[in-house]
Each structure stands twice: as structure tokens, then as C-alpha cells.
Amino acid sequence: MIEILTSSTLNTIQDFGRPDAISLGVSRGGAMDRLALAYGNILLGNDPDAAGIEVVFFPFRIRFDHATSFALTGARTAATLDGTPLPPDWAMQARPGQILTIPAPTAGARCYVTLRGGVDVPQVLGSRSTDLKGGFGGLAARALRRGDRLQTLPVPPLSFPATGYGLTCPTPLPDGGDVVVRALPAAEYALFAAGSQDRFWGRPWKLTPSANRMGYRMEGTETLALDSPVNLFSHGILPGTVQVPPAGQPIVQMADANTCGGYPKIATIIEPDLRVLAQTAIGQSVRFIQITRHEAVEAMRLDARHLHALACGIDTLRPDLAPAISVTS
Structure with a gap:
């Protein structure tokens, strides 16, 4: 106890x-x-x-x-x-x-x-x-x-x-410089103006104090906008979804994210880097990097291999723990 x-x-x-x-x-x-x-x-x-x-x-x-x-x-x-x-x-x-x-x-x-x-x-x-x-x-x-x-x-x-x-x-832990977060374009990505797409990937975003287990609000020097207004029904969202409300500053859905929402989605952060964002301190600068679906899958596989390697390392260091470890590659 x-x-x-x-x-x-x-x-x-x-x-x-x-x-x-x-x-x-x-x-x-x-x-x-x-x-x-x-x-x-x-x-x-x-x-x-x-x-x-x-x-x-x-x-x-x-x-x-x-x-x-x-x-x-x-x-x-x-x-x-x-x-x-x-x-x-x-x-x-x-x-x-x-x-x-x-x-x-x-x-x-x-x-x-x-x-x-x-x-x-x-x-x-x-x-x-x-x-x-x-x-x-x-x-x-x-x-x-x-x-x-x-x-x-x-x-x-x-x-x-x-x-x-x-x-x-x-x-990985943020080291004080720009925090690099990998992401995929999301469902409404094509609806955003080309300039907004470029700004999302090319400019740094600051993590604001409006950050909790539900979501992280990001702040940039410029806003993001759609090519033209669009009305969306509420639809399913997951942790890692990056939504853009009318104010034009992105919101990242975190672990306790709502299960549905109606703001357009510009990107989805991959699971391994959602963890990195969770370790980012308020006020730090974040850059979103666009990757492919194949690269996202490989990053998740690498996470699984890391856990497997850790389990094997503990197995060598502490053979008495081996029966309790159930991590697969």
C-alpha cells in the first residue's frame, strides 16, 4: 500500500x-x-x-x-x-x-x-x-x-x-527546441486553401495553456482557412485528430478526446508522436511534418519493436520476470 x-x-x-x-x-x-x-x-x-x-x-x-x-x-x-x-x-x-x-x-x-x-x-x-x-x-x-x-x-x-x-x-522527450510531430492529411485536408496547407506544415505552432487530457490548443502567427465555408455534420474523431475551428487555430484531440465533432479536420497525428506531444511543455514550439501512410505504419511497428527489445533486455537482466512479460513484436 x-x-x-x-x-x-x-x-x-x-x-x-x-x-x-x-x-x-x-x-x-x-x-x-x-x-x-x-x-x-x-x-x-x-x-x-x-x-x-x-x-x-x-x-x-x-x-x-x-x-x-x-x-x-x-x-x-x-x-x-x-x-x-x-x-x-x-x-x-x-x-x-x-x-x-x-x-x-x-x-x-x-x-x-x-x-x-x-x-x-x-x-x-x-x-x-x-x-x-x-x-x-x-x-x-x-x-x-x-x-x-x-x-x-x-x-x-x-x-x-x-x-x-x-x-x-x-x-523521445522534447529537448527545448522545436518539437517535431509527424502527421497524415485528414478527411477535410483538401478543403483548406493551399496557403493554409503550407502554413500548417511549414510554420511553428505554440502549445497554449489551454491544454488538458481532452485537447491541446495550438497558436500560430497566422490562421488557417478553408477555400470556402462548409457545413459538416458531427462525425467520429479519435485522439490525434487535428481540427480547425472558425478562429483558424488548430486543436489537437488528446487521450480523453470527444468521440465526435463537427470542425473540419486538417491532419491526424500518428500514435507514436501523439505521445511526444503529450510530453511537450506549455509554450513550446511544435512543427507538424507530413508523412505517408506507409511511414506511419512503420513508425508504429518500430514502437512495438522497441517494447519487444525492452522486454528481451529485462528478460536477460531479470530472468525471474520473464513469465510475466507479454510483449510481442
Whole structure:
């Protein structure tokens, strides 16, 4: 069991979400950086989609009431366990009473705390993820608060070297320059004026403070416009959809995206780079790069190969975890 000592809005329990419930009008949800969550789980021998804690507001502190194996992945921070610095993407064994402190990131925007066995909260529509908009899932359908106590699912304990262990994670993090995000033209792309198409791909866009798990509003020096006005019925949308409302500034749908909308769609961000955008800090500059469908499929396959390589690396480092790992290429 762990106790939350400090927390804030949007620090929530997340797994891989509810992709099978989109047809019911339920957001996919889940971790904004699914690769980082999966890596933390692999380090502990959990299923890659076991529920963990997504940390967005800092500092974040938890106390371990029992001996607990945990991993910290995602954004880079100067995290400590009872004052001892932790390397990035690292798994450790915490003793009863020890306190994990996670300060504001130095790179990236979201951290993931995973626990051996995964966080034990009820499943709703096949997922333990918190849906703040829908008001279900996670712990009482809300963000974590000071004093909350979380249990893990029962699994055999792990033996740990005193200093813990980790492997290099391929999760890219924004480094302060322009964040490059790959995307495909979307359904209404051809309806946009040629100049607007060029501006979308060729100009930087700033991530505004109007950014949450539902969507990211981008801001540019020039606006985007259609060749002529068009009326659209509301239609299905997914995380990664880039819509352009009448104001001409794009909105990127994120993990908790609505399942339908009526704004014209100019592009769709590929899944591997939606994770990169999720790790982008407010105010950073983003550039959209057009790729082909073939390149998008290859990028997704590369993500799967990265996870498989991580699982194989942990298999070599920790053969005792091999039966628990279920990642395929």
C-alpha cells in the first residue's frame, strides 16, 4: 500500500484506456504517454497496460507503507527516495516508511509511477483508467488527493539489488527546441486553401495553456482557412485528430478526446508522436511534418519493436520476470 502525501488536479490512475468503448461514445482515455507507462510496467514484470499513476502536477510525493517494488518513467526529474537521487527510467525496492519525491521535470511533462502488480482499483468497461470527463474509473472517478491510499494487485514479491536497475528507454522527450510531430492529411485536408496547407506544415505552432487530457490548443502567427465555408455534420474523431475551428487555430484531440465533432479536420497525428506531444511543455514550439501512410505504419511497428527489445533486455537482466512479460513484436 502507498499513501499520497501531495497531489493536485489531473494526477490520476491510468492504464491503456478503453479503445473498445469508443463506439459507445466513451473516450479512449488512458495514459497520455503509453510507451512510458508500458516501460515502467515491463521493468516490474507487470503486463504492459497495468494501471499506474500519471503525474502532471509537481511536486508529487508518496509514502510506501509496505515493502514495494516501483518504477519511475516518462519525463526527466530529479526524483529522490528518502533523499537519494533516482536515475531516469529506473526500478527500485522501497522499504516501509520511505518517501518518493518527484519535483518538476527538467525535460518532458508527465511522469509515471508504476507499482509491482499494478494499482488495484475496480475495472469499468475493461479499464482501470480515470475518466474525469465521464466521471468513472480510477479512484472514485477523480484525481488523486492527499491522504489517498492505494493498494496493488497481489503478485509474488521481487528481489532487488540495493541500487535498483533500469534499461535505456527509447521514449523521445522534447529537448527545448522545436518539437517535431509527424502527421497524415485528414478527411477535410483538401478543403483548406493551399496557403493554409503550407502554413500548417511549414510554420511553428505554440502549445497554449489551454491544454488538458481532452485537447491541446495550438497558436500560430497566422490562421488557417478553408477555400470556402462548409457545413459538416458531427462525425467520429479519435485522439490525434487535428481540427480547425472558425478562429483558424488548430486543436489537437488528446487521450480523453470527444468521440465526435463537427470542425473540419486538417491532419491526424500518428500514435507514436501523439505521445511526444503529450510530453511537450506549455509554450513550446511544435512543427507538424507530413508523412505517408506507409511511414506511419512503420513508425508504429518500430514502437512495438522497441517494447519487444525492452522486454528481451529485462528478460536477460531479470530472468525471474520473464513469465510475466507479454510483449510481442
